[in-house]
Amino acid sequence: MTDSFDLSAHGISAKHILRNPSPAMLYEEAIRHDLGTTIADSGALIAYSGEKTGRSPKDKRVVRHPQSESNIWWGPVNFPLDEATFMINRERAKDYLNTLDRLYVIDAFAGWDPKYRMKVRVICSRAYHALFMHNMLIPPTDAELADFGEPDFVIYNAGRFPANRYTTGMTSRTSVDLSFELGELVILGTEYAGEMKKGVFTIMNYLMPARRVIDPVRPVGNRQDDALRRPEPAAHRRRRTLLERRRHLQRRRRLLRQGNLPVA
Secondary structure: OEOEOOOHHHOOOOOEEEEOOOHHHHHHHHHHHOOOOEEOOOOOEEOOOOOOOOOOHHHEEEEOOOOOHHHOOOOOOOEEEOHHHHHHHHHHHHHHHOOOOEEEEEEEEEOOOOOOOEEEEEEEOOHHHHHHHHHHOEOOOHHHHHOOOOOOEEEEEEOOOOOOOOOOOOOOOOEEEEEOOOOEEEEEOOOOOHHHHHHHHHHHHHHHHHOOOOOOOOOOOOOHHHHHOOOOOHHHHHHHHHHHHHHHHHHHHHHHHHOOOOOO
């Protein structure tokens, strides 16, 4: 973990920039700096996403560009956005992030195969967002992080700051804007963490068929998140199963003590 990471290449500066902090540190950061954040009896972090408790598909926009416009199915899901408006929203996100003393950066990989994986950089203001993407993406080794270089895809998560409703093309205070050409996602007006995952999944589903890696017609299973992560090792799967059983027994004992569960 680095506490003095330089984001000047992205036009961002902050007194404390925590790069790839451990989950334990992100728990501590969230509890200290995010009002209302706590830990469940299962050990999971409980955080609040504000007004938005799910994705905002009607507020998602894709930059219409000559290089990619013929490859995108425009309509009620993929709303077009001009490049100038994207730049205005990106500048708005950066302006907000530059007002903060504390930022989090997650540098990690989308895709397991080194031949096809994408280097993703997440820049955000909430520890819970950083923890979410730490779980979604493949964390680099120390050597890979030292040699990470420039990312292929950057997420500017300024979700606590709203979009300007009077900016051309905006229909609300929320806007999730994607540029395939710049390899950037800008989030304004929503703190729902799933927008970041969906952005990565969208760009991977755009790039991989072009590289003949996946079939764009056939769905990639029901659990889309698995397309971003590594296969779970057998030892990890066994340990997770044991933990789930232990938690289930703990819940049953607690309910028995409270008299809310009949003894079989």
